Amino acid sequence: MANDILLRKFQNIKLTELTGGYTNYTLLLERSNPLVIAKIFNKNNSDAKSEMNTLTLLNNSGVSPRIHDYFEDDTSSYIIMDYIHGINGQRFLDQGDMDKAREIYKLLGVRLSNEIHSIKQKNSHSELPIIVLVNGGIDSLDFVPSDVKDRVKHILDIHVKEEKTIIHGDYGPHNTIVSDDSMVVIDWEWGGWGHPLQDIAWVLWFVHLHYPDFSKELSEIFLNAYCLHSTIQITEEAVKAFALSRVINILNRIKNANTNVKNEWLRRLEWTMKTNFVG
Ligand SMILES: Nc1ncnc2c1ncn2[C@@H]1O[C@H](COP(=O)(O)OP(=O)(O)O)[C@@H](O)[C@H]1O
Numbered sequence: 001m002a003n004d005i006l007l008r009k010f011q012n013i014k015l016t017e018l019t020g021g022y023t024n025y026t027l028l029l030e031r032s033n034p035l036v037i038a039k040i041f042n043k044n045n046s047d048a049k050s051e052m053n054t055l056t057l058l059n060n061s062g063v064s065p066r067i068h069d070y071f072e073d074d075t076s077s078y079i080i081m082d083y084i085h086g087i088n089g090q091r092f093l094d095q096g097d098m099d100k101a102r103e104i105y106k107l108l109g110v111r112l113s114n115e116i117h118s119i120k121q122k123n124s125h126s127e128l129p130i131i132v133l134v135n136g137g138i139d140s141l142d143f144v145p146s147d148v149k150d151r152v153k154h155i156l157d158i159h160v161k162e163e164k165t166i167i168h169g170d171y172g173p174h175n176t177i178v179s180d181d182s183m184v185v186i187d188w189e190w191g192g193w194g195h196p197l198q199d200i201a202w203v204l205w206f207v208h209l210h211y212p213d214f215s216k217e218l219s220e221i222f223l224n225a226y227c228l229h230s231t232i233q234i235t236e237e238a239v240k241a242f243a244l245s246r247v248i249n250i251l252n253r254i255k256n257a258n259t260n261v262k263n264e265w266l267r268r269l270e271w272t273m274k275t276n277f278v279g
């Protein structure tokens, strides 16, 4: 039966579903000590390995949940990690708690440059995927009109100095758990080696799309905090290219989704091309 493996490995626990997602779900292992969760993926989904490998590299950083175990059964992969107490960071934005939102964007910047992008690729860490600008390409996406493809390619045709660090891949308040005195970054399944601008661009993209009224202020707080310990060049042109690249990655992942989902992401693609992200 599904999840028998958890009941065999952990005695006297009770399994409670925390979230059920499209590609994975999380269970709380109640009464485990320390208190842990299992994030469960389809076995043929390579994201599980990316998350496990990224969490392993970050295990002593304090920025991510500690990973305890990784195993598989016939159908699924299981990542066992610490349960983090707190509230999803995006909730504070949705509730209009601007003091907390400012604090979160500052911490997002500090953590990203100090604890995440400070880990540079070395030969010894080779198991993670390499995430390049436009991973997957756009030509095979038959639901993207050809004139849009041409404009996208033009924007993506930029030159940036090569740099490879750990990147999160879906960094932002929605993937944090915040309490009074801490902020932990979760959901590393799109993690890999890539250019730091991938994560920077995604933070700016996300706040401009979802919170346009606060985007100027929160972007500035984030960028100032990030740049305190980094000399990276953050230009409008590069941010737009990296944000577009991430949108194309998502378009590739939703190839088989319904028309509404595809149309929404096509709209976001167009929106990304005409939005200014750096003040
Ligand atoms: N280590 C954790 N501690 C507590 N809750 C967690 C933890 N990991 C995930 N969750 C909960 O599960 C949700 C989804 O997890 P996440 O890793 O973001 O997966 P998804 O790919 O579905 O976004 C989170 O928003 C959070 O509520």
Ligand SMILES: [Mg+2]
Pocket (backbone or CB within 6 Å): 174, 175, 187
């Ligand atoms: Mg998530």
